[in-house]
Amino acid sequence: GENVEQHPSTLSVQEGDSAVIKCTYSDSASNYFPWYKQELGKRPQLIIDIRSNVGEKKDQRIAVTLNKTAKHFSLHITETQPEDSAVYFCAASVRSGAGSYQLTFGKGTKLSVIP
Amino acid sequence: NAGVTQTPKFRVLKTGQSMTLLCAQDMNHEYMYWYRQDPGMGLRLIHYSVGEGTTAKGEVPDGYNVSRLKKQNFLLGLESAAPSQTSVYFCASSLTSGGLNREQYFGPGTRLTVT
Numbered sequence: 001g002e003n004v005e006q007h008p009s010t011l012s013v014q015e016g017d018s019a020v021i022k023c024t025y026s027d028s029a030s031n032y033f034p035w036y037k038q039e040l041g042k043r044p045q046l047i048i049d050i051r052s053n054v055g056e057k058k059d060q061r062i063a064v065t066l067n068k069t070a071k072h073f074s075l076h077i078t079e080t081q082p083e084d085s086a087v088y089f090c091a092a093s094v095r096s097g098a099g100s101y102q103l104t105f106g107k108g109t110k111l112s113v114i115p
Numbered sequence: 116n117a118g119v120t121q122t123p124k125f126r127v128l129k130t131g132q133s134m135t136l137l138c139a140q141d142m143n144h145e146y147m148y149w150y151r152q153d154p155g156m157g158l159r160l161i162h163y164s165v166g167e168g169t170t171a172k173g174e175v176p177d178g179y180n181v182s183r184l185k186k187q188n189f190l191l192g193l194e195s196a197a198p199s200q201t202s203v204y205f206c207a208s209s210l211t212s213g214g215l216n217r218e219q220y221f222g223p224g225t226r227l228t229v230t
Binding site: 006034043089096108 | 155212219
């Protein structure tokens, strides 16, 4: 099955600096890569996603890049703010034997933005 | 719309007891999922459903059963709880799994402790 590795597990940045979280996946058939943000005690929420036919996607201060050849994708947050502090999860979607697609998640990165 | 809801929010069980977690969604989604979240482990798929009356095993199905008798509800059962099942359980739903509108929406979670 799919295996998703996520680094780093913890990340501290000064407010206003950029943060980068990296993930690698094992199954070259994976075609969809979402990123979820989970604040303490809350549910995971989708913040950005990218499909395998796109190399980069941006939404305001958040961007995701995908390198299919190397099988890795990254989340970039610019001009970080204290409210960006949370756990971030990457995921990869691959087709299962039943014909539907399932997400495999990385283990998460705890981002702390220091004011 | 309430989105995805879960009951109960918290539960403490003794080893060997049974319980059922209920997930409900009002978005007319076809796909529903049960995940467990453990510290440092990310989200792991337990079981999922591709439509009313269907269920399938995910990555960590042992010790759990599920049912999807109605499209809007997805039940997760523990027949004989074990301490290893202490976790936070999240339900999610999506309109599709492999095309557009494949975003998974998560419920608020159920914190289960087995003593």
